[in-house]
Amino acid sequence: MTEFLGTELSGTEFSGANLANARTGALDRFAGAASALVVTPGDPATRFIFRGGKAAQAAMGDAFGIALPVQSCRAATGQSRAALWLGPDEWLLTGEDGQAETLFAALESALAGVPHSLVDISHRNISILLSGPKAAAALNTACPLDLALESFPVGMCTRTVFGKAEVLIWRTGDTLFHLETWRSFGPYIWGLLSLAQREYGAL
Amino acid sequence: MLLIACPYCGERPETEFRYAGEAHIARPHDPSALNDDEWVDFLYQRANPKGLHVERWRHIHGCARFFNAVRDTVSDRIFKTYEAGEPRPDVNAVAADVLAKESER
Ligand SMILES: [Zn+2]
Numbered sequence: 001m002t003e004f005l006g007t008e009l010s011g012t013e014f015s016g017a018n019l020a021n022a023r024t025g026a027l028d029r030f031a032g033a034a035s036a037l038v039v040t041p042g043d044p045a046t047r048f049i050f051r052g053g054k055a056a057q058a059a060m061g062d063a064f065g066i067a068l069p070v071q072s073c074r075a076a077t078g079q080s081r082a083a084l085w086l087g088p089d090e091w092l093l094t095g096e097d098g099q100a101e102t103l104f105a106a107l108e109s110a111l112a113g114v115p116h117s118l119v120d121i122s123h124r125n126i127s128i129l130l131s132g133p134k135a136a137a138a139l140n141t142a143c144p145l146d147l148a149l150e151s152f153p154v155g156m157c158t159r160t161v162f163g164k165a166e167v168l169i170w171r172t173g174d175t176l177f178h179l180e181t182w183r184s185f186g187p188y189i190w191g192l193l194s195l196a197q198r199e200y201g202a203l
Numbered sequence: 204m205l206l207i208a209c210p211y212c213g214e215r216p217e218t219e220f221r222y223a224g225e226a227h228i229a230r231p232h233d234p235s236a237l238n239d240d241e242w243v244d245f246l247y248q249r250a251n252p253k254g255l256h257v258e259r260w261r262h263i264h265g266c267a268r269f270f271n272a273v274r275d276t277v278s279d280r281i282f283k284t285y286e287a288g289e290p291r292p293d294v295n296a297v298a299a300d301v302l303a304k305e306s307e308r
Contacts, residue, residue, distance in 0.1 A: 087266035087267050090266070090267070144218065159219075159266070159267070
């Protein structure tokens with residue numbers, strides 16, 4: 001850069017405007033790449049795993065405030081809560097942090113007498129958020145699922161395998177993904193995602 | 204990557220699944236009424252065919268459900284998957300049906 005300034009620009013032509021037009025910033029390409037893939041730790045949250053038959057599903061939908069999705073691999077959201085289909089009789093319920101105890105008690109009393117299972121996993125799981133046009137590609141560095149929008153649309157969620165760790169992938173936007181995993185898998189998955197970031201020049 | 208069609212989730216990579224042995228083996232209602240040979244048969248004796256086999260699989264890293272599959276043990280091809288609890292299909296008819304549809308194309 002100093003050589004460029006010395007040879008191309010004389011003292012009189014040297015001004016801020018000329019300089020800005022003439023040169024490409026040394027970090028510009030990294031700045032551009034960074035917006036292609038942003039990986040951030042998710043906030044703490046309240047999380048329950050719910051299992052139950054038809055009667056329990058209906059009662060839980062009423063008590064939780066979101067009808068549990070019955071279509072496979074779909075999430076339903078509302079009022080900062082979400083219900084994610086995990087299996088034909090299994091859902092992940094999420095809400096804002098700090099309400100685990102009160103919400104758990106409220107749900108249990110609403111489902112009293114109805115056979116079901118409700119487990120607080122708020123602290124078992126962590127979440128990682130991916131955004132940017134390279135988010136799907138980053139996931140595909142260690143997960144063979146077809147993440148094209150046609151086959152994995154917004155609102156789809158599923159457990160799968162990322163590298164050697166089980167994760168839940170939830171597409172919350174065209175280029176937005178929410179990952180859930182067991183907290184002990186967090187550093188491993190974060191490391192693989194860091195490699196993906198290096199792949200896309202975004203470190 | 205071998206794709207396996209989970210009856211609940213659709214086609215998924217094989218790494219999400221776990222094999223779970225031969226399907227449609229019912230536990231005897233009254234095990235104590237069996238003699239030792241019959242109990243051994245129930246516990247250990249399996250068809251182990253060269254060819255079409257009906258077996259249990261579990262979508263362990265997905266919906267986590269058990270289901271059944273008709274698989275050719277020679278080609279490793281899976282001709283049909285169906286929910287646990289459904290009756291055992293005629294495996295030869297299942298395979299013939301799939302192959303006939305293929306040859307029409
Ligand atoms: Zn499945």
